[in-house]
Amino acid sequence: MNFEFTKEEQAFIERVRDFLKREAEKDYASEIMAPEREGHAQLADSEERREFCRQLGKAGFLGLTWPREYGGKELPGIYDYLVNEELASVGAPLIGKGVGIIGKTLMHHGSDKLKREFLPKILNAEVEFALGYSEPGAGSDLASMKLKAERDGDGWRLNGQKTWNTSANFADWYWLAARTDSTGPKHKGITLFMLPLDQKGITVRAIETMAAHRTNEVFFDDVWVSDDYVVGEVNKGWSYICEALDYERFALYTFGPVKLKLDALVELLKNTERNGKPLAQHEHVQRVLARLSTRVEAAKGLQRKVICAAAQGRVPTVESAMCKLCSTELGQDISNAAMDLLGPEALLSHSAPGNVGDGAWENSLRGTVVDTIGGGTSQIQKNIIARRHLQLPNPS
Amino acid sequence: MDLDFSEEQNMLRETTRAICDQHYGLEAVRDCEENEQGYPPAFWQALVESGLTALTVPEDFGGVGLGLLDAVVVFEELGRTLSTSPLLSSSILAARAIELLGTEQQKSRWLPLIAGGEVVISCAQLEEGGSYDERGVTLDCFDNHLNGSKTLVPYACTATHFLTLARERGSGQIVLALLAADSEGIDARRQANIASSPSYQLTFTDAKVETLFSAGDESWPLWQEAMSFAAVTLSAQASGSAEQMLNTTAEYAKTRVQFGKPIGQFQALSHTMAELAVEVEAGKTLAYQAAWAQGAGCAWQLLAAQAKLHAGETIRRTTKDGLQIHGGIGFTTEADPQLYYRRAKQLQLEHWDAEYLERRIAGLLLDSDSETSIKFAE
Ligand SMILES: Cc1cc2nc3c(=O)[nH]c(=O)nc-3n(C[C@H](O)[C@H](O)[C@H](O)COP(=O)(O)OP(=O)(O)OC[C@H]3O[C@@H](n4cnc5c(N)ncnc54)[C@H](O)[C@@H]3O)c2cc1C
Numbered sequence: 001m002n003f004e005f006t007k008e009e010q011a012f013i014e015r016v017r018d019f020l021k022r023e024a025e026k027d028y029a030s031e032i033m034a035p036e037r038e039g040h041a042q043l044a045d046s047e048e049r050r051e052f053c054r055q056l057g058k059a060g061f062l063g064l065t066w067p068r069e070y071g072g073k074e075l076p077g078i079y080d081y082l083v084n085e086e087l088a089s090v091g092a093p094l095i096g097k098g099v100g101i102i103g104k105t106l107m108h109h110g111s112d113k114l115k116r117e118f119l120p121k122i123l124n125a126e127v128e129f130a131l132g133y134s135e136p137g138a139g140s141d142l143a144s145m146k147l148k149a150e151r152d153g154d155g156w157r158l159n160g161q162k163t164w165n166t167s168a169n170f171a172d173w174y175w176l177a178a179r180t181d182s183t184g185p186k187h188k189g190i191t192l193f194m195l196p197l198d199q200k201g202i203t204v205r206a207i208e209t210m211a212a213h214r215t216n217e218v219f220f221d222d223v224w225v226s227d228d229y230v231v232g233e234v235n236k237g238w239s240y241i242c243e244a245l246d247y248e249r250f251a252l253y254t255f256g257p258v259k260l261k262l263d264a265l266v267e268l269l270k271n272t273e274r275n276g277k278p279l280a281q282h283e284h285v286q287r288v289l290a291r292l293s294t295r296v297e298a299a300k301g302l303q304r305k306v307i308c309a310a311a312q313g314r315v316p317t318v319e320s321a322m323c324k325l326c327s328t329e330l331g332q333d334i335s336n337a338a339m340d341l342l343g344p345e346a347l348l349s350h351s352a353p354g355n356v357g358d359g360a361w362e363n364s365l366r367g368t369v370v371d372t373i374g375g376g377t378s379q380i381q382k383n384i385i386a387r388r389h390l391q392l393p394n395p396s
Numbered sequence: 397m398d399l400d401f402s403e404e405q406n407m408l409r410e411t412t413r414a415i416c417d418q419h420y421g422l423e424a425v426r427d428c429e430e431n432e433q434g435y436p437p438a439f440w441q442a443l444v445e446s447g448l449t450a451l452t453v454p455e456d457f458g459g460v461g462l463g464l465l466d467a468v469v470v471f472e473e474l475g476r477t478l479s480t481s482p483l484l485s486s487s488i489l490a491a492r493a494i495e496l497l498g499t500e501q502q503k504s505r506w507l508p509l510i511a512g513g514e515v516v517i518s519c520a521q522l523e524e525g526g527s528y529d530e531r532g533v534t535l536d537c538f539d540n541h542l543n544g545s546k547t548l549v550p551y552a553c554t555a556t557h558f559l560t561l562a563r564e565r566g567s568g569q570i571v572l573a574l575l576a577a578d579s580e581g582i583d584a585r586r587q588a589n590i591a592s593s594p595s596y597q598l599t600f601t602d603a604k605v606e607t608l609f610s611a612g613d614e615s616w617p618l619w620q621e622a623m624s625f626a627a628v629t630l631s632a633q634a635s636g637s638a639e640q641m642l643n644t645t646a647e648y649a650k651t652r653v654q655f656g657k658p659i660g661q662f663q664a665l666s667h668t669m670a671e672l673a674v675e676v677e678a679g680k681t682l683a684y685q686a687a688w689a690q691g692a693g694c695a696w697q698l699l700a701a702q703a704k705l706h707a708g709e710t711i712r713r714t715t716k717d718g719l720q721i722h723g724g725i726g727f728t729t730e731a732d733p734q735l736y737y738r739r740a741k742q743l744q745l746e747h748w749d750a751e752y753l754e755r756r757i758a759g760l761l762l763d764s765d766s767e768t769s770i771k772f773a774e
Pocket of ligand 1: 130138166167373375376377655
């Protein structure tokens with residue numbers, strides 16, 4: 001057993017850090033490196049952030065784990081994860097959907113045309129995607145989606161609604177799941193499509209959230225997609241969606257932000273006085289920190305299990321569920337504990353005179369709410385652990 | 397034993413609810429997040445006209461002369477619809493402090509004005525460092541002038557006066573200084589915060605005191621007593637908010653369908669809500685008991701602190717779990733749960749945070765002879 005990264009991996013981490021150091025000196029750095037943005041808001045949602053992603057591509061950090069025939073470097077999956085940890089630690093946009101879910105699904109199931117059209121653009125960060133899965137009636141029960149795709153000439157006509165489609169307001173292309181067959185079992189009638197977001201008939205409406213995280217609902221009114229832009233086979237979309245989750249496991253679960261939060265909190269508590277001595281010297285504060293730091297190490301262990309299982313070619317379904325549950329709940333608890341320890345002044349926001357810790361913790365208390373909801377709620381993770389790990393019977 | 401409210405108290409609840417429905421409501425709550433005043437003027441007017449600003453002020457001083465338990469009824473209703481205003485600061489905390497610390501003459505001068513809503517008082521206690529302890533008060537009072545600053549002062553924008561905790565130079569004793577809000581030498585800066593409430597940082601530069609309240613060594617314990625009184629009403633307010641959040645969540649869980657059934661059918665959620673219901677009921681009763689004990693002349697300050705600790709934790713947990721049960725909807729500004737979620741942390745941390753309350757409760761518990769001279773563990 002060895003808990004350390006290999007020599008090669010460590011050398012690679014240094015390369016990413018050097019790259020980020022150079023980027024940090026550029027004019028646009030403050031716009032790109034925004035650690036105050038919570039994880040889910042780390043998107044390439046501005047021109048500066050897109051430019052940064054292109055620089056990532058130029059430096060060779062996109063497609064690390066892709067096969068050489070598609071322009072990749074054929075490195076083990078852990079390398080995508082290593083890049084993301086470094087990006088997350090400075091609050092830069094993560095390498096996400098394109099290199100992960102979309103690129104990899106296209107390589108496995110896409111037509112030659114789709115591969116030719118999209119894979120090079122993904123490697124150069126020339127295209128941003130929005131993920132169109134969830135609907136008002138289909139959240140945790142995603143397979144019950146209803147957005148209707150009906151046969152029309154050499155393609156399909158889409159009518160209906162999606163919701164929570166983050167990035168739909170600035171992305172170029174849609175990675176969209178729709179119902180092509182409603183006669184059989186719900187999992188068997190879903191198809192994946194690709195379509196440009198600026199197409200006629202698509203209306204994007206903002207959903208504002210209580211954190212700096214805009215998402216969208218999207219309406220489809222007779223939107224036509226040609227057969228050329230169907231991904232893989234018709235009615236096989238659900239299996240592609242599930243398979244893609246496995247491609248994501250490396251990239252999705254960064255651990256750094258939780259650790260950084262705790263480190264930032266410790267620093268702040270050392271430098272903030274209450275009743276004549278630094279908070280970090282108060283006994284009740286020390287007890288809370290002792291527990292949080294223990295949970296942070298435990299979460300790290302679970303995260304390491306995910307990458308090790310994936311590196312061995314296993315599908316770490318249970319490990320991922322444990323990791324996600326543990327680290328997202330912990331992220332919320334750190335924010336909450338921080339506010340409790342810092343006291344009433346922690347209520348004050350970033351812009352308020354007299355705030356503590358730059359108002360980061362009240363921001364975090366709002367922003368982390370979504371972490372236990374998006375990407376499979378905590379309850380759904382527990383269901384997975386109960387059934388897959390403990391083999392408990394399915395209640396329904 | 398009888399745990400029911402009286403006919404009059406039930407009517408008081410109805411009156412309060414009607415005022416909230418007519419003049420406040422969640423739409424107004426949203427508007428107030430954007431405007432400077434932070435509450436609808438018509439709402440305040442209605443509170444004044446219906447006597448709610450005079451509720452617990454003694455009859456001798458122009459008040460209605462009702463008790464803390466009656467105030468609890470009112471604040472539970474206010475909490476339900478997030479109908480916040482300077483009522484707590486002015487008619488409960490400031491009025492009580494003046495009643496406890498003031499001379500007859502001072503009381504005759506100020507209490508009728510508070511009762512009639514002619515003056516609106518904001519209490520300024522916290523200073524940089526955020527300590528609710530006595531040693532947290534350092535603002536200098538000398539020769540009837542104040543120098544120093546305060547933080548998280550509520551409703552400073554519409555207050556006519558500030559009741560400011562200060563330390564008398566020389567004696568080092570705590571005093572309560574009342575100043576007109578428009579006096580020279582007071583600078584107010586708005587502080588954006590998680591609850592989008594009108595909070596202010598106040599800086600006093602040779603600001604002239606209008607009335608100084610002092611009871612010598614007793615000033616601090618008496619201020620604590622006033623804080624206890626207000627803590628009970630704030631507990632009730634938090635309980636009202638928590639109960640409403642829980643009801644809204646349960647309603648949502650009955651109608652939201654996933655996997656072919658209402659999500660409330662999943663025991664992961666129904667058990668969570670059942671636990672919250674227990675917390676909410678217990679918290680309400682705890683505040684009733686504290687208020688009743690105060691009115692009945694029993695030891696009550698320990699109960700008041702326990703009620704606040706419990707209510708703060710309950711509102712935090714109810715809003716956190718309530719949002720989770722709402723799924724993605726709970727994260728949006730369009731839906732109402734976030735309004736409760738953001739205010740929960742404020743209710744929990746302001747007016748004695750948990751850490752202070754733990755020490756206060758332990759102090760009272762271990763030294764039950766003297767509710768007013770508590771020794772705290774550092
Ligand atoms: C900010 C944000 C960004 C998002 N971005 C995207 C995106 O880009 N693309 C996209 O397609 N989707 C996106 N999502 C959608 C996200 O994946 C869903 O919100 C999530 O899957 C939960 O679905 P829901 O909101 O409908 O909640 P529901 O599924 O309605 O859940 C409500 C509650 O019921 C519980 N519940 C449901 N089923 C069970 C069960 N079987 N047992 C126990 N409890 C259960 C849940 O845990 C939750 O507490 C985003 C969501 C948010 C909030």
